[in-house]
Structure formats: structure tokens, C-alpha cells
Amino acid sequence: AQTVTQSQPEMSVQEAETVTLSCTYDTSESNYYLFWYKQPPSRQMILVIRQEAYKQQNATENRFSVNFQKAAKSFSLKISDSQLGDTAMYFCAFMKHDLVYGGATNKLIFGTGTLLAVQP
Amino acid sequence: DSGVTQTPKHLITATGQRVTLRCSPRSGDLSVYWYQQSLDQGLQFLIQYYNGEERAKGNILERFSAQQFPDLHSELNLSSLELGDSALYFCASSEAGYNEQFFGPGTRLTVL
Numbered sequence: 001a002q003t004v005t006q007s008q009p010e011m012s013v014q015e016a017e018t019v020t021l022s023c024t025y026d027t028s029e030s031n032y033y034l035f036w037y038k039q040p041p042s043r044q045m046i047l048v049i050r051q052e053a054y055k056q057q058n059a060t061e062n063r064f065s066v067n068f069q070k071a072a073k074s075f076s077l078k079i080s081d082s083q084l085g086d087t088a089m090y091f092c093a094f095m096k097h098d099l100v101y102g103g104a105t106n107k108l109i110f111g112t113g114t115l116l117a118v119q120p
Numbered sequence: 121d122s123g124v125t126q127t128p129k130h131l132i133t134a135t136g137q138r139v140t141l142r143c144s145p146r147s148g149d150l151s152v153y154w155y156q157q158s159l160d161q162g163l164q165f166l167i168q169y170y171n172g173e174e175r176a177k178g179n180i181l182e183r184f185s186a187q188q189f190p191d192l193h194s195e196l197n198l199s200s201l202e203l204g205d206s207a208l209y210f211c212a213s214s215e216a217g218y219n220e221q222f223f224g225p226g227t228r229l230t231v232l
Contacts, residue, residue, distance in 0.1 A: 106176070
């Protein structure tokens with residue numbers, strides 16, 4: 001069974017600074033997807049960034065980037081130029097590749113989350 | 121706005137009762153997923169439907185059931201409710217072969 005571990009329950013960062021959130025996972029699958037979701041106080045789940053395991057290049061979305069280390073089963077999220085609106089719970093998630101339908105049409109397995117507070 | 125709708129937003133009920141949560145996926149999405157978010161269990165996958173058929177089951181209690189209708193909307197039925205069922209229930213949908221699940225706003229269930 002796959003597991004996702006986020007070892008930092010809470011983190012704090014000053015506005016405009018950079019912060020890195022850690023995530024490790026355990027799987028025997030070779031083809032899978034990794035995600036970071038953000039959950040602000042509104043409770044809405046918002047996809048921040050995704051990474052396909054077969055891609056060696058790290059994904060980047062504006063101020064958000066990941067450091068994907070497949071051999072180490074590590075998937076950290078870096079937020080640059082932190083903004084007050086980045087204050088949220090961040091969840092790392094894993095999804096197996098779907099052998100039947102292709103792509104990622106499978107359940108998400110979530111970590112326990114990291115609560116990030118951006119301080120003014 | 122993700123395009124996934126869930127009703128009701130909030131539900132307050134008593135132990136032993138039964139409730140139904142409703143989800144309408146994004147237009148064209150055939151897959152619907154239900155997740156439960158609680159303080160002690162975190163975010164957990166409950167069940168997945170694909171084009172009307174059950175596809176995968178997670179840690180869903182026997183008191184819980186779900187279905188997906190021909191118009192692709194889905195309902196999650198929770199019966200014999202207990203205090204521990206209080207949680208935020210999310211529905212998500214996705215397109216086959218595409219690697220993103222879009223989440224609805226959730227239904228906050230409070231069991232008193």
C-alpha cells in the first residue's frame with residue numbers, strides 16, 4: 001500500500017521569503033503522479049502543482065516549484081516570494097497510474113498536511 | 121470555481137439519523153470520488169464511481185453507501201449516524217486519462 005508522509009505539521013515564513021515544505025512517499029509502483037493541494041481557510045481544495053513520475057524535469061507553476069527525487073521518494077514544494085494569500089494547509093498527495101483508463105483516474109492518497117502561516 | 125457542485129453546504133443532524141449528500145461533477149467528467157476530511161482521520165478516500173459503476177472502494181463504513189446516476193451526479197448516503205461521522209465530505213471529479221481531480225466546496229456534516 002502507498003503512504004504519504006508530511007513531517008512538518010506547521011511552518012511559518014515571512015512575507016516575500018522562500019519556504020520549502022517536505023513530503024516523502026512509499027510505493028512499489030513505477031508509474032504514478034504526485035500533487036500538492038492547498039486548502040485555505042475557506043476549506044476549498046485547490047491544486048497547486050503536479051508531477052508525473054516519468055518526467056525527470058521538476059514541475060514549476062509561477063512561484064511554486066517542486067524538487068522531485070524519485071529514488072529517494074521525496075517530493076518537496078518550494079514557495080518563492082511568499083504572499084499572505086499563501087497562508088493555508090498544504091497537502092501532498094499520491095496517485096497511481098491508471099492501467100485501465102490511462103492517466104490518473106485513481107484515488108488520491110493524502111499526507112497529513114502542513115499548516116503554513118505567512119507573516120506580514 | 122472548480123465546476124463541481126455539492127449540496128448542502130452544511131448539515132446538522134442527530135445521532136442515529138440518515139442523510140444524503142449530493143454532488144454534480146464538472147460537465148463531461150465521468151469519474152466521481154468521495155473523500156472524508158476529519159480531525160482524527162485526515163483526508164481519506166471513500167469511494168469512486170466511473171460512468172455509473174463503482175470503481176474503487178476505500179475505508180468506507182458499511183453504514184455509508186453511494187451511487188452515480190445516469191446524468192452522472194452522485195449521492196453519498198450516510199445512515200445510523202454517529203458523533204464520529206462529523207466531518208467535511210468532499211466530492212471530486214475527473215476526466216478519464218487526465219491527471220487532475222477537481223474538488224467541490226464540500227459538505228460540512230455535524231452530528232449532535
